[in-house]
Amino acid sequence: MNRMKFEFTPLVNRRFALLCVLLTMFSFMGLEGKGQTKGKAAKNAPIFSDFVYEGKDEVYKNHPLKAGEFYNPILQGAYPDPAITRKGNDYYMVHSSFAMFPGVPIFHSNDLVNWTQIGHVLDRPSQLDVHDTGISAGVYAPDIEYNPNNDTFYMITTAFAGGLGNIVVKTKDPLQGWSEPNKLQFNGIDPSLFFDDNGKAYVVHNDAPDKGKELYEGHRVIKVWEYDLEKDQVISGTDKIIVNGGVDLEKKPIWIEAPHIYKKDGRYYLMCAEGGTGGNHSEVVFVSDDPKGPYTPAPNNPILSQRYLNPNRANKVDWAGHADLVEGPDGKHYGVFLAIRPNEKGRVNIGRETFILPVDWSGEFPVFENGLVPMEPKLKTPEGVENKTGEAGYFPNGNFTFTDNFASDKLDYRWIGLRGPREAFASTTKEGLRINPFPVNIKEVKPTSTLFHRQQHNAFTYTTTLDYKPASEKDLAGIVALQSEKFNYVFGVTKKDKDYYIVLQRTEKGQSNIIASSKIDLKKPIRLQVKADGDDYQFSYATNGTDLVNVGGTVSGDILSTNVAGGFTGTLLGLYATSANDAYPK
Template sequence: MTPRFFLLISLMAACLVGCQRTAEPGAETSAPTDGTFQNPILAGFNPDPSICRVGEDYYLTTSTFGYFPGLPILHSKDLVNWEQIGAVLDTNQQMNLDEQRITRGFFAPAITHHDGWFYVICTLIDGYGNFVSRTQDPAGPWSDPIWLPELNGGIDPSLFFDDDRVYVVYNLGPPNNEPLYSGHRTIRMRELDPNTFKPIGEERLLVNGGSDISQEPVWIEAPHIYKTKGYYYLMCAEGGTAYNHSEVVFRAKNLTDDFVPYENNPIITARTLDPDRPNPITTVGHADMVELPSGEWWAVFLACRPYEGNHFNTGRETFLAPVEWTEDGWPVINPDFEAVQYEYPLPNTGATSPSPVPLNGEFTYRIDFDEPLDNRWMFLRNVRRPWYELNTEVGNVALELRPEAIDIRDNPSLMLRRQTHLNGSFATHLDFTPESANEQAGVVILQSETHYYFVNKTVDQLRLLKQTENGQEVLAEVPYTDEGVHLKVEAHEDVYNFLYSENGETYDSLADGVDAKYLSTETAGGFTGCMYGLYATARGESSSNSAVFDYVEIVNE
């Protein structure tokens, strides 16, 4: 595969779907036939959602941290069914993710539309800080980043256009860098030049500490400003992105006035609910709101579906809930319930928007590699050269065995899909003849560089490896010398089963009941969710060998 052809595939991915699927009737859309929809609307690792509306079209982006392409752009006409149409950062020229940890990289983007242009502002947390990228076509291409070094280390920025003026609001440390307590942060605002995005005038402090600083609120962040109903509303996350997460709101008559907190903050949270309730939705916060042409308001926000305590492997996901305004003009998310619901009546958008591929619900999804790769494949950091070769005539993808490995901060031969369900499976067929002890290929379930499981084929064995901070442990192994093997990972909430088969019909167990909590963020740390992957490595050695994968089948229950 030539570099030019590889780049062409990357640029065309937004409009080409490289998969076939079988599903139950109705699984193509997220909306049941009874006039309701199912949460989460974006299952699996899709945190920090931000949304905007242009006419009858809605556009959304989420955080991607150390994964590439960065910052997906999704489109919908009904707020429920979403299609990924591109990504903000999909070329090496735009952004360098080298050495970024998986759980660092791109934090908390915000998408805005103004005067025919789309803008995404975001933070590269361990790089040059905050940047803006823009385009007139949300499917791309997007511009090279415009860096905003003057924000002095602020994070979670968003843009607010007020007629012909533009402002950036963001999270920054306490006044004079003198915290009154641990987690003391502030929300700041600066006006920007609308053409160059250089700051104009002085930075302004909007919120010190949170909605009630006497209660020592922590991690006020993710600010968004809305101009509606005679006020400027400032909505922020508060409490940190874990179990105490929440959303709070302030308002002012003019941008130069003090922002007053709502006396009944927070406007949504799950921290007050019984942690032992069945099927909990937790860590609710980091929201963004949008008004529909019908006059309804809806909010997208992140939340989690733990299977036990604070353990979840699907990451922080994107949920949708209605917004109502109180008689005295304050927005409240999910007003009719204490807990976020798994189903709500459909938003009154006046449109339907079936997704070409499912993003939630129960379905079986098969990729036969007989068409160009769809854009839901993700990679670790920038893909510097084409180390995979897609053969659509035969229907397979070949991964080069290279020295790069997952536990080293580089770009290994690794193709990834999100784990979107607590229960389900990921299966593939591998053709691979190792030529040395270092050559390994197979299926990975990944949380971070130090926390993943790898079921792989070696010279004469199938092995299950557990990656730790101190190296790799062999959890199971069986003799195996055939060239081809079907590999499967089954997820059952708090455990994974690893299986293999010669014929793809009758499977034998390599290891059952493997601890899934080890890959939860509660154990592994970080902010991402688990990813299934096709992986090949020569671990520090050069190799001319490759591993061939014939299909991927994803079952979500």
């Protein structure tokens, strides 16, 4: 099979370029999944233990929580493109996962403040085949909806990998797993479902304009289809364009996408992202008397955006958009959406995170409260809700510490693989986590033997103990800071002749160079650490467990930013092992 290669262009064009490539790839790919890469059992497989991730952002030090407050974002790190639904007092939220495996993380809450990750929607290779997919392709922009007419949850998404395209899965209980995917017969991206109270169902999604009617780069449309609930398929011939270009076609709006339909007071509201997932990102809304339109834009669009604000504002939040609405436990509406918190150089290493704001829907159209002014790091909890984040299994936010000695039989859901199941290479032992190294380098577009944790702060430390003696220069184990297969740092232990070395490798645009290396004594397990303070990263080791020695000085986090690397993911921090090492000591 021929593979197309591409480089990402600036943010406003990047998604268009990616979609074109993915659609081309999709046309060549069959429906059968490919087997996962598995290496032979290694006698000297590395053991990782005593893992500690600690966030140290100044914003949280300077804004301690008071009673009745919680931090925004509610999910830190690369949990973009949130979608949310409600059944009774239960809220469920899903997010894009691209080539990460398992795919589509899913969270549960009873109050919109305290969230628990209950797993992933696509957690089996039969549901998700991303084994040869670039990190920013794969699965993105999921929607989750509860249909009260048949008491069923649906997750619909675009999965340009494994020959799937747009798919839907469903379940009666999100805690009990999801069905195999059903392939949907339409093109485009960002599908969502709407279930009317009369029992009818619809799919809305982003698509290209009709052939020959493209007016400019980034020109997109929103389509609606009637949906057959018995066949789980759109009804052929029912498709209709309901938004052409965006709010005002004369202004050449780009990337109208991520549509959702809501019904309130007998009318239908269509909410979409507009402007591309970058500095011009926003949320807009339309209204109609019929789910299939015509739709009229609100006079006060956008209803959410952080564009055109002072670029030097404190605690900057930017790129806000791609939202979804839900009624909260206090009867008010709330909107979850993505946004970023850039570092001091404006770089986006953390990725696109999940934020929330109350929504004023007392008038005809919904408006995000304080969504058009600089966002604050704290919000008031809904009435009667107590902030318990970080306690009793609830997902933490703010500055927190996550430790893991891998003593449990089941890995924490925060640990993910890339392009393949964690179970293919990782296993827990009484000594810690054993990673069986694949003959795959971190730069290859294949499943890697790497267990990843998202970077969730601009300032953090990520530390682990490694018990390992490589057999040759082709063996390496350690930690990796990865924005993509073409942009990353590798920091690990390898061998040269009869000696052991610690080595730091930087890869930019797929080209690697050794920043520094040093001969080390491996009589005892070695402590490894990556530390960041904004754009400054440091990699260090300790052979006695405590006295850290820096390798390579302070290095730039530039290659770990989407501003430089392109794509849609945040930095992934990994425990890495390979038998295809190319980071050779100097």
